[in-house]
Amino acid sequence: MTEHHDDRDDVSTTAADDLSYGAAMDELESVLTRLTDERLDIDDVTVLVERAAVLVRSCRTRLDAARLRVEEIVDDLQSGR
Amino acid sequence: MPTRRKRDPIQTAPIDPGGERPSTVAPLWRYLADVEAAALVCDEHAEVQWSSPSVHEVLGVRPDELHGLPLTDLFAETAQPHIADRVRLAQQGSTQRTPISASLAIDHAGAASFDVDIVAFPTDGRRLLLVTLRDASSRLAAGRALAESETRFRNVVNNVPYGIGIEDQDGNFVFLNARFKEMLGVQANYILRDEVADLMDLAEVNDRRGGLQRDDEPIDDITVRFTPEGETRFGLVTLLPQEGAGGESSTFWAVADVTARVRAEQDQARLHRLMETSSDLVLVMTHRSVPLYANRAARNFFGIPLDATLDGEAEAIEFGTVGAAQVEEIAESLRDGRIWEGELLLLGYDGLEPFSATLVPDTSGHRVLRYSAVLRNIGERKAFEQRLEWEARHDPLTQLANRLLLGERLDRALATAGPDQHVAVVFLDLDNFRMINESLGHRRGDRLLLQTARTLEELVGNEGVVARFGADEFVVMVDRVRSEESAAELAEGLRQAVSGRVELPEVDLLMSCTAGVAISDGADVDSASIIRDANAAVHEAKLRGRDRTEVFSSAVRQRALDRVTVESGLRGALRSSEFRLFYQPKVDLDSGRLAGAEALIRWQQPGGPLVGPDEFVPIAESSGLIVPIGEWVIREACSTLRSWTEQLGDDRPLHMAINLSGRQLARPTIATELRSLLEESGVDPTVIEFEITESVLLDDVERSIRNLGQIKDLGVRLALDDFGTGYSSLTYLRRYPIDVIKIDRSFVSGIGSDPENAAIVRSVVELAQALGLSCVAEGVETAGDLAAIRALGCDVAQGYLIAKPLSDGDAMRLLGYDPRY
Numbered sequence: 001m002t003e004h005h006d007d008r009d010d011v012s013t014t015a016a017d018d019l020s021y022g023a024a025m026d027e028l029e030s031v032l033t034r035l036t037d038e039r040l041d042i043d044d045v046t047v048l049v050e051r052a053a054v055l056v057r058s059c060r061t062r063l064d065a066a067r068l069r070v071e072e073i074v075d076d077l078q079s080g081r
Numbered sequence: 082m083p084t085r086r087k088r089d090p091i092q093t094a095p096i097d098p099g100g101e102r103p104s105t106v107a108p109l110w111r112y113l114a115d116v117e118a119a120a121l122v123c124d125e126h127a128e129v130q131w132s133s134p135s136v137h138e139v140l141g142v143r144p145d146e147l148h149g150l151p152l153t154d155l156f157a158e159t160a161q162p163h164i165a166d167r168v169r170l171a172q173q174g175s176t177q178r179t180p181i182s183a184s185l186a187i188d189h190a191g192a193a194s195f196d197v198d199i200v201a202f203p204t205d206g207r208r209l210l211l212v213t214l215r216d217a218s219s220r221l222a223a224g225r226a227l228a229e230s231e232t233r234f235r236n237v238v239n240n241v242p243y244g245i246g247i248e249d250q251d252g253n254f255v256f257l258n259a260r261f262k263e264m265l266g267v268q269a270n271y272i273l274r275d276e277v278a279d280l281m282d283l284a285e286v287n288d289r290r291g292g293l294q295r296d297d298e299p300i301d302d303i304t305v306r307f308t309p310e311g312e313t314r315f316g317l318v319t320l321l322p323q324e325g326a327g328g329e330s331s332t333f334w335a336v337a338d339v340t341a342r343v344r345a346e347q348d349q350a351r352l353h354r355l356m357e358t359s360s361d362l363v364l365v366m367t368h369r370s371v372p373l374y375a376n377r378a379a380r381n382f383f384g385i386p387l388d389a390t391l392d393g394e395a396e397a398i399e400f401g402t403v404g405a406a407q408v409e410e411i412a413e414s415l416r417d418g419r420i421w422e423g424e425l426l427l428l429g430y431d432g433l434e435p436f437s438a439t440l441v442p443d444t445s446g447h448r449v450l451r452y453s454a455v456l457r458n459i460g461e462r463k464a465f466e467q468r469l470e471w472e473a474r475h476d477p478l479t480q481l482a483n484r485l486l487l488g489e490r491l492d493r494a495l496a497t498a499g500p501d502q503h504v505a506v507v508f509l510d511l512d513n514f515r516m517i518n519e520s521l522g523h524r525r526g527d528r529l530l531l532q533t534a535r536t537l538e539e540l541v542g543n544e545g546v547v548a549r550f551g552a553d554e555f556v557v558m559v560d561r562v563r564s565e566e567s568a569a570e571l572a573e574g575l576r577q578a579v580s581g582r583v584e585l586p587e588v589d590l591l592m593s594c595t596a597g598v599a600i601s602d603g604a605d606v607d608s609a610s611i612i613r614d615a616n617a618a619v620h621e622a623k624l625r626g627r628d629r630t631e632v633f634s635s636a637v638r639q640r641a642l643d644r645v646t647v648e649s650g651l652r653g654a655l656r657s658s659e660f661r662l663f664y665q666p667k668v669d670l671d672s673g674r675l676a677g678a679e680a681l682i683r684w685q686q687p688g689g690p691l692v693g694p695d696e697f698v699p700i701a702e703s704s705g706l707i708v709p710i711g712e713w714v715i716r717e718a719c720s721t722l723r724s725w726t727e728q729l730g731d732d733r734p735l736h737m738a739i740n741l742s743g744r745q746l747a748r749p750t751i752a753t754e755l756r757s758l759l760e761e762s763g764v765d766p767t768v769i770e771f772e773i774t775e776s777v778l779l780d781d782v783e784r785s786i787r788n789l790g791q792i793k794d795l796g797v798r799l800a801l802d803d804f805g806t807g808y809s810s811l812t813y814l815r816r817y818p819i820d821v822i823k824i825d826r827s828f829v830s831g832i833g834s835d836p837e838n839a840a841i842v843r844s845v846v847e848l849a850q851a852l853g854l855s856c857v858a859e860g861v862e863t864a865g866d867l868a869a870i871r872a873l874g875c876d877v878a879q880g881y882l883i884a885k886p887l888s889d890g891d892a893m894r895l896l897g898y899d900p901r902y
Contacts, residue, residue, distance in 0.1 A: 021223075028230050035237045043301050045243050045335035046321035052234050059227050 011044075011051050016058035024062075028055040119195075123210040127152045127168045130209075139216060141189045150187075152212060156197075157184045164197065171201040171210055182217055194218050244316065244336035250329055252277060264316060264338055266309025281316075282306040290320060290332075298322070304343065305336070315343035362436070362456035368415075368449040370397040379456070382427070400427060415442035415449045427456065434460040476549040478527060479534035487548035487556055491608035494560040495601055503600040505568035507557040507575055508615035509537075512593040512627045514553030520783075525585045529592070533579045540578055555579075556612065565600055565632060572598035573630045580628070595622045599633035617641035624699060647700045654684060655709055661685050662717050663886035666895060667736070667857065667879045670871050673901045677736030679772070679879065680718035681886045682710070702744050711745045712758065719762030719769070721889045729896060738770040738800060743777035747784065752791035759795065766796035770821065774802045778817065786816060793818040800857065804845065814852055822849045826860020826880070833865030839873070846874045867902065878902070 011031070016024055031052045034040070040048075119140050120133035128151050132144035152168060153161045160183035167181055180196035195214040202211055238245055244261030246254050252274035262268065265280045277283065282305060289300050301319040308314075321333040356363050362379035366372050372379075372391050380387055383398055407423075414421040421440040426433045436456040443450050474486035482490065494504045511533065518526035530553070537547045537555055545559035557575055562568045576596040583590045597618025599611050614633040621640060622631035631637065654660060661683045669676035684692040701707040722737040729735070745751060759766050771792065778785045793799055800821035801814070805828055814822070824845050828838045842858070849856040858870040861880030870878055883902060884895060 025226065025230065028234075032230070032233055032237050035241055038242075040241060040243075042243055042317060042319050042335050042337045043299060045241060045245065046299055046319050046333040049238060049241075049245055049335070050321055050323065050333050052237075056227070056231050056234055060231075063223055063227055 011047050016054045017062075019058070021059060021062050024055050024059050028052055028059065031055065118213045118215040121147065121152070121212040121214075123152050123168075123212060125172075125208060127210060129155070139214060140185070142187065152210070155185060155187060157186045160184065160197075164199070167197070167199045168210065171199045172208060174201065180215075180217075242337070244334070244338070246334040246336070248332040248334060250331060254334075255331075260338075261334070261336060264307055264309070264314060264336060280308060282308070286318065286320070290322065304339070314338060314340040316340075360458070362454070362458070364398065364454045364456075365451060366398060366454065367393060367451050370400070371395055372398055373451060382458075400425060411440060412449075415440060415452055416444065416447050418442055418444045424459070425456070434458055435463070436460075479531055479549050481534050481538070481555075482546050482548040484548065484550060487546055487550075487558060487612075488608045490546045491558050491611065494558065495606060495608065495611070498560060498601060501563075502560065503562045503564070503568065503602070504558065504560045504611065505562040505571060505598060505600045506611050506615040507559070507568075507572040508550070508597040508599075508612070508619040509555045509557070509572075509575060509579065510595045510597075510619050510623065511553040511579070512595055517590065518552075521585070521588060521590075525588065528585050529583060529590070532583060536578050537575060540575060556615065562600055568598050568600045569630065569632045572596045572632070576630050593628040595619055595627045596630040597622055597633060598630065614638065620644075644700055647697050648704050648706070650686060651684075651697060651701055651704070651706050651710075654686070655706075655713060657687075659685055659687070660710065660713060661691070662714065662721065662889065664721065664889060664892040665879060665886040666884045666892060667738070667877050668883050668902045670875055670878055670902075674899060675883075675896055676734075676877065677738065677768070677770075678887075678892055679738035680714060680721070680740075682714055682740075683886075698742065702742055705744065707742045707744045708748070711742060712754070715739055715755070715758045716762065719759065719764045721892075722768065723762065723764055724889070725893050725896060728893060733896075733899075734768060735896065736768050736770055736798075737764075738772050740802070741771045741773050741777075743774075746773060746777055746788055749784075749788075751788055752795065755792060755797075756795055759797075767798070770798040770800050772800045772802040772823065775804065775806070782816075786818075789818050805841065814848070814854070819854060821855050821857055821877075823857040823859055823879075824875070829858045829866060829870060829880070830860040830862055831866070832869045833863065839869060842870065842875070843873050850874065 012027055019027065031048050034044070035048050035052065119136040119138075121129050121136070122131040124130050128149055129147045130149075132147050134144065136142060136144045136147065147155070153164050156164050160181065163181050164183065180198050182194055183197050184194050194217045196217040198213045200211050201208050203209075239259045241258070241260070244264050245256075245258040246261045247256040249255050254272040254277065257265070257267070257270060257272065262270075265272070267280070272280065285303050286305060289303055299319050299321045303318040303320070305316045305318050306313060307316055315338075316336040317339045319335045321335075323331045323333060356376045359376060360378055361376075362382055363374075363376040364372055364379050365374040371393055372383075372385065372395055373393055374391060375383065375385050377387065379385070380389075385391075385395065389395065407425075411421050411423075419442070421438070423438060425436050425438045427436050435458075437459050438457075439455045440452055441454075442452040474483060474489075475481065476483050491504065491506065498504055511529070514526065514529070517529060530549070533555060534547065534549065537557060541547050541557055541559065544561075545557060548556045548558070550556045557571075559568075559571060562571065573596065576594045580592055580594045583592045597615050597620065599614035599618055601611055614637075617640075618631040618633035618637050621637045622629050625631065663681045663683055664678035665681060666675045666678045668674070682694050682698075684697055686692070698707065701710055718737050718739050722735060725735055726733075741751075748754070755771075759769065773789075789799060798820040799818060800823055801817070801819050802823050803825045804822045805825045822845060824842055828841050828845075832838045832842060846856050855876040856874070857877040857879060858866075858875045859879050861867050861870060861878045861882045863882055866880070867878055867882055884892075887895065
């Protein structure tokens, strides 16, 4: 049991969508760095990969949402509501 | 990535656009106020009438600075035609949504480039334009950064030293990284559920995730066997179940290829099993011989409990009586890091035992940290060798010495015998043992042999050696015998001891035994020759009627040599046509005419005398040569009889008597063989009479009755020869299918002047008459004999008075004369 084995506990449990975009990107960077650590333990792999996937999805959603939001407004306006 | 600038105080309150604000715009305020985009409302002339508060934040200008500004003027010259086009399209009702990327013409503190959207919307009967500007550079930068992260994520996932897969809720693998694909030997980026079972053994996985499992809680340490084509690999799997937002579940797989480790563990387990089942003692010990590991054999030998933990705190192993010099030699070898091999005496439960030892040190510098020992108990091997050695020299049934050991002991006794000391060898043969074995069973036969062995051992004690030589043959060697007489007494004593009544399970036997004894005569004699002499003596004793002791002498030796010579001669006699048949006529006392003859064999060697049957038939019997000789006799006698009949005519029925030996009668196929011979000869079986002696019938009564019955069925007559000389018994006469009794010549010869013989013959004749048998008197030599037997009621006479045995020609001539008696 290496000290890395505890990585799983270090992975943030905060819902990705509750993080600011910048914080989410920062955490994604941190998770990817840990995944490339040569001492990576198998027990952490699934958790880290899954967290990275969640973070990527969250950031992608929000980046797309910035435009989408405006489009929604325009839609509202055009429909006369 | 976009970063929100510090909000200007001006933004803390709604900004009055400073112009006419369309009433319908007001509801938009709440949307637009918090949008990270600048929003402008233009009139039908595309001039800015209203600006959102975020204008200040996004563009770095105050909202009132834009009031009344033609929209196109807001943008750089290169973008103006596009903006104008988009305005026109919007006013025409187009819903074109692709933003125009444009930079601004005015001084501003915002981004270099913006995404511009223009849409028209009707309000209060007017058609106004809503224009939004978003910082394109920051969005693009953020997008690029995210894309880079995504790419990196994909690369990382493909390059981690583990297989990674995502299994959907239906069991399909919808994602596999490169490593996982490599482990499974697949190329595809997904694997359907049906294919998964062919590639891996999911039993344990399904078992482990069968229970309730909380999402996000990994299931780890599952060893899964992968079966890519042609090989088996092992993966250590960690699973992470996931519940998606839409309720669908999936499982993240992380797999480490542990094939090498599992194989090593399997090898190690095999090695461990091997060590634990080995009969060799295997130990790992500290330099003070405190065991750190001891296999089962070692634990058993040294009394270490099988469940004891060996943590270096146990008692040191005691190596019994290892001498000081040996201890130093071992210590020096180990200190030098050299393997020590040699023999050690170890103290086990059964005392000191010899071991071959291999000691392997683990040293650091000249310090022995610990050492391993492999110890093989060579005591067992030595005991086994001794056992084999013992078995090679002993009879397995009686545990007596066998030929080999007897020969060795005899040689030693002969070599060490003093000038006045003799070594005696007694050969003992149990009479009729074969019959006992066959009729009472081998179990009783073995019991008899064991009892005989024990009896002989008790009698001989330490004075000599008792050996079992063959099935029913025992040989006793006794050294320091004073004389031939004392040797003979010894032999007779042994013979008597094993004779007499013997109790076996459910049956008592009256045993007899035949013995032969030979002694060393001081001359150069070896074990083989003295045993051979004793054997010759027992053979002689058997010929003389068994149940007796014979001492070997030069005469015995001569007879033994003669036997060998005769047997050798007999082997060639048939081939060389050296046998002759002679025929002794018989008289039918009723008619007084010759009624036939008995065929009698003689052996005529070239240049030698005519030899009678007494001198060679017993040897032909013991060697088995009697069988082919007997066949020749039957063929020859039948041929002669046919010749006589042809010459004398059918009106004169003649009989031919032919002797059958015990060896012939014992053959299971004898009846068949006789039938073929008779058929071959063309002689009517009813004129043939086979003669057998009483002693022949004693060997195996049941078989004799069976065979005689089958022979009788051929149509021939059966005669009991030499009646009165053996174990004459009424039982035989009653049980055997006999037609004729031949009274032995010893009762007949001189009967006219011997009232006792006359009484015996009368009894026999009366007996025969009572049983319906006919009676032949042998040895009729005088007219007085003939008159007497005729008076006593005998049916047939045979003897020198009538004729001695004649050649076939002479016999034929005599028959032709047809004399009357």
